[in-house]
């Protein structure tokens with residue numbers, strides 16, 4: 284069973300960014316489904332890379348969008364993105380240190396962070412964009 288399911292109410296009213304969010308949730312679900320229930324972290328490495336690369340790609344697109352709509356809290360939002368990347372790097376270190384339980388708990392943490400971010404923080408710029416249109 285996936286950790287998270289996409290719901291229409293998560294939409295930020297930008298098709299491209301919604302698509303990115305769906306893919307990010309898919310990657311987290313796939314890490315959870317494929318890697319969390321076994322006693323080795325070997326399968327996680329390519330997935331960490333995938334999550335890392337896609338998160339960076341998506342954050343850049345989202346930050347461009349916030350710049351275009353002149354979202355007033357974009358600097359704070361950009362810092363939240365940087366924090367996610369920082370936590371991902373911590374997870375990578377835990378993985379490389381072969382700390383299986385820590386790696387697994389960080390995957391759950393990152394998944395929850397991502398969902399909270401889409402539901403709470405991304406919602407703020409979506410509402411802002413609605414207000415200026």
Ligand SMILES: [Fe+2]
Nearest residue numbers: 345400404405
């Ligand atoms: Fe965001």
